[in-house]
Amino acid sequence: MSKNSKILVTGAGGFIGGALLSVLRKQGYQNLRAVDIKPFDHWYQRFEDVENLSLDLNLRENCERAAEGAGEIYNLAANMGGMGFIEANKALCMLSVLINTQMLQAALKHGTKRFFYASSACVYNGDKQKSFEAPSLKEEDAYPALAEDGYGWEKLFSERMCRHFREDFKLYTRVARFHNVYGPWGTWFGGREKAPAAICRKVVEAKISGKHEIEIWGSGSQTRSFMFIDDCTDGIRKIMDSEILEPINLGSSEAVTINQLVDITETIAGIKLKRKYDLSAPRGVNGRNSDNTLIKKYLGWEPGTPLRVGMERTYRWIYDQFMARERGEANVVRESSTSR
Ligand code: NAD
Numbered sequence: 001m002s003k004n005s006k007i008l009v010t011g012a013g014g015f016i017g018g019a020l021l022s023v024l025r026k027q028g029y030q031n032l033r034a035v036d037i038k039p040f041d042h043w044y045q046r047f048e049d050v051e052n053l054s055l056d057l058n059l060r061e062n063c064e065r066a067a068e069g070a071g072e073i074y075n076l077a078a079n080m081g082g083m084g085f086i087e088a089n090k091a092l093c094m095l096s097v098l099i100n101t102q103m104l105q106a107a108l109k110h111g112t113k114r115f116f117y118a119s120s121a122c123v124y125n126g127d128k129q130k131s132f133e134a135p136s137l138k139e140e141d142a143y144p145a146l147a148e149d150g151y152g153w154e155k156l157f158s159e160r161m162c163r164h165f166r167e168d169f170k171l172y173t174r175v176a177r178f179h180n181v182y183g184p185w186g187t188w189f190g191g192r193e194k195a196p197a198a199i200c201r202k203v204v205e206a207k208i209s210g211k212h213e214i215e216i217w218g219s220g221s222q223t224r225s226f227m228f229i230d231d232c233t234d235g236i237r238k239i240m241d242s243e244i245l246e247p248i249n250l251g252s253s254e255a256v257t258i259n260q261l262v263d264i265t266e267t268i269a270g271i272k273l274k275r276k277y278d279l280s281a282p283r284g285v286n287g288r289n290s291d292n293t294l295i296k297k298y299l300g301w302e303p304g305t306p307l308r309v310g311m312e313r314t315y316r317w318i319y320d321q322f323m324a325r326e327r328g329e330a331n332v333v334r335e336s337s338t339s340r
Contacts, residue, residue: 003031016232020236032050033050035077036055038054057077060102064109073114074116075118078093082195083217083282090151097154097157115174116176119155121249123142125141130285130286132222137249137290138249159175174245177251179227182196183314186229188200196226200318203265204319213276217283218283220259224256224289226254227303231303236250242298249291249294250303253291261307261311264308
């Protein structure tokens with residue numbers, strides 16, 4: 001893509017969309033369009049030299065407005081959150097199918113050259129994730145289909161739709177299955193946050209309040225891998241530029257238990273907390289890791305930021321956000337900037 005061609009990022013007011021725009025700006029792309037349903041003052045990162053649009057992409061005319069003139073589309077918009085949110089909002093999660101269907105149609109209509117879709121490890125068959133031993137999921141493990149109810153089924157359907165738009169209409173589509181992305185400028189409170197951010201916030205709260213306790217959802221033995229945001233944006237760009245036609249894992253292969261994630265956060269914070277386990281809270285599958293055989297074969301690369309390093313940066317950022325909120329500063333998760 002030339003540095004002047006129009007690139008659209010949907011979900012740009014969210015975590016990964018904001019980070020991707022930040023990277024594209026740094027790489028010198030000049031003609032960027034950012035779209036999100038949220039009002040501008042709720043975007044996590046917003047850049048004044050980008051065309052920012054607040055549009056509801058559930059509506060077809062808004063998808064068309066967003067896609068107009070866009071040579072490349074990164075479709076990251078989705079109504080989603082951590083396990084607590086997706087377990088309680090299955091219908092809302094499934095309604096993101098409107099965004100994905102209509103963005104594909106709009107891309108086709110406007111002659112978009114390349115289309116990226118953000119899928120999820122939640123597409124994987126639940127029966128293959130019953131062990132706490134962090135089973136590494138290969139791409140083929142999405143079938144026979146038994147995805148996470150609601151959110152996962154929508155992702156599986158939409159990635160399949162990308163495939164058929166590629167096969168039937170010759171639209172260039174690329175799909176990555178993200179595994180738990182974390183880092184600065186993500187959701188860290190309010191109910192949509194994911195485990196790394198929630199644990200950082202709880203540890204900060206314990207440190208500030210002097211109440212040295214932490215509540216953990218489930219037994220803490222669930223295993224996951226967590227990908228740092230910089231690896232995610234690198235991977236998105238590499239997959240978009242690649243010949244990888246089928247959905248591919250984009251995740252770290254460094255699996256830890258939730259208890260180990262708490263250990264890491266405690267070490268960073270220099271604190272030790274009494275753990276209380278809420279066994280009735282949403283906790284997702286028992287074990288999941290990213291099998292990176294395919295991405296290494298295609299790209300000679302895999303997400304490599306050590307969890308300890310990424311969590312250090314995330315904890316520091318959440319600590320600063322928390323303290324800013326304590327001081328009553330309004331825009332604690334939002335930034336407006338023209339500097340690259
Ligand atoms: P996010 O919630 O921070 O960002 C998604 C954005 O989409 C939000 O800002 C939201 O306002 C916007 N959006 C929702 N409905 C919209 C609509 N109708 N019109 C326009 N915008 C709308 O989430 P994120 O972590 O940045 O995730 C980005 C993408 O990656 C999503 O598709 C998500 O499903 C996928 N994903 C993320 C993770 C992760 O760990 N963060 C894991 C797997 C997949």
